[in-house]
Amino acid sequence: MSTILVINSGSSSLKYQLIDVEVEEVLASGLVERIGETTGTATHHGPAESHDRDLAVADHAAAFAAMRDAFDEHGPSLAEHPPIAIGHRVVHGGVRYIEPTIVTDVVKSDIADLAELAPLHNPANLEGIIAAEGLFADIPHVAVFDTAFHQTLPPAAFTYAIDAELAERQHVRRFGFHGTSHRFVSRAAAEFLGRPLGEVKQIVLHLGNGASACAVDGGRSIETSMGMTPLEGLVMGTRSGDIDPAVLFYLHRKTGMDFGELEDLLNRRSGLVGLSGHNDMRDVHDAAASGDHAAQLAFDVYVHRLTYYIGGYFAQLGRLDALVFTAGVGENSPEVRARAVEGLGGLGIRLDLARNAAQSHLPRRISTDDSPVAVLVVPTNEELEIARQTLSVVR
Numbered sequence: 001m002s003t004i005l006v007i008n009s010g011s012s013s014l015k016y017q018l019i020d021v022e023v024e025e026v027l028a029s030g031l032v033e034r035i036g037e038t039t040g041t042a043t044h045h046g047p048a049e050s051h052d053r054d055l056a057v058a059d060h061a062a063a064f065a066a067m068r069d070a071f072d073e074h075g076p077s078l079a080e081h082p083p084i085a086i087g088h089r090v091v092h093g094g095v096r097y098i099e100p101t102i103v104t105d106v107v108k109s110d111i112a113d114l115a116e117l118a119p120l121h122n123p124a125n126l127e128g129i130i131a132a133e134g135l136f137a138d139i140p141h142v143a144v145f146d147t148a149f150h151q152t153l154p155p156a157a158f159t160y161a162i163d164a165e166l167a168e169r170q171h172v173r174r175f176g177f178h179g180t181s182h183r184f185v186s187r188a189a190a191e192f193l194g195r196p197l198g199e200v201k202q203i204v205l206h207l208g209n210g211a212s213a214c215a216v217d218g219g220r221s222i223e224t225s226m227g228m229t230p231l232e233g234l235v236m237g238t239r240s241g242d243i244d245p246a247v248l249f250y251l252h253r254k255t256g257m258d259f260g261e262l263e264d265l266l267n268r269r270s271g272l273v274g275l276s277g278h279n280d281m282r283d284v285h286d287a288a289a290s291g292d293h294a295a296q297l298a299f300d301v302y303v304h305r306l307t308y309y310i311g312g313y314f315a316q317l318g319r320l321d322a323l324v325f326t327a328g329v330g331e332n333s334p335e336v337r338a339r340a341v342e343g344l345g346g347l348g349i350r351l352d353l354a355r356n357a358a359q360s361h362l363p364r365r366i367s368t369d370d371s372p373v374a375v376l377v378v379p380t381n382e383e384l385e386i387a388r389q390t391l392s393v394v395r
């Protein structure tokens, strides 16, 4: 058996999975939450059962110690299933990192420099790498970048129409995110359809807490909705997505809000939560169903933007074989899926409402048999994709 430990280190949480890469099976997974606070929790799903523990987690090193303790206490034993490598999720790889990469001092320093472009994510990813190196000193650590899959975007898609020289000097361009998920899901969708990836044109809608759309042409990302940062594009749980940039100048002049406050407004107090007070789509559904107009409007704005992107990406691709929903909302909300494609029959997108309503954890078709475009739900698995990519580097 060969195992790989996959690490997703956020600013206040550590997620991990130990994966047997020979059979692609999860041996254990866990989550350490509220890093940096006085009361944290560690949840570990071992071979037999799940375990919860309350504890203070001062920093990322303490979170990794809690993870190691959980493996020691509840199994599986890391000594008996020693990982051959550690795969780390890193959000921003800039223009340099287009492949999964063995972590070196240079790579760490580049990840630190790229924090400028992903201030919420890269510093926490790096802390995770450093803490993990402390625990697993003798095996390779591999960084898998969220931006890497989108390095195939053509210049027309990644260039902002601003002063070209300034943009070049300051590295202002679109990068795109959720690449690990878009890669995994687009491959799985082609497999589900039984067609070679190279000939399938698809739109993948990753709708989770963060959300992005991606046009995938023959396995290559040609357009995606997140930009230089993960703020652009679709309406998200707490992020605004697309907005006229002049709104910021206006609010600054009118209210005196500074850049930090405006950044906070668009990243943490906008999207579904800004419109309705709820950042979880389940709560938005419940509130709207009980007659809450703000929640209904939040839902309407969310699906309106989705439909807009589907139409735009269809045009970019020139033909569409599959429209694929994934992540928390995409996999679990028949309401969002139905409304996003309502009225797209003219584009050959026809939903089967009974198939759409059925719940399942497996990849499935939710379009009618005669729909020219296959509409699919394909559960994402970013951890498995990171394990696969890590394995490809160390083998």
Ligand code: AMP
Residues within 6 Å of the ligand: 207, 208, 209, 210, 237, 279, 280, 281, 282, 327, 328, 329, 332, 333
């Ligand atoms: P993710 O970031 O992929 O884990 O997705 C998290 C989001 O999925 C949550 O914030 C919820 O809004 C959404 N979600 C999970 N289950 C459901 C559901 N049954 N219906 C609607 N949304 C859901």
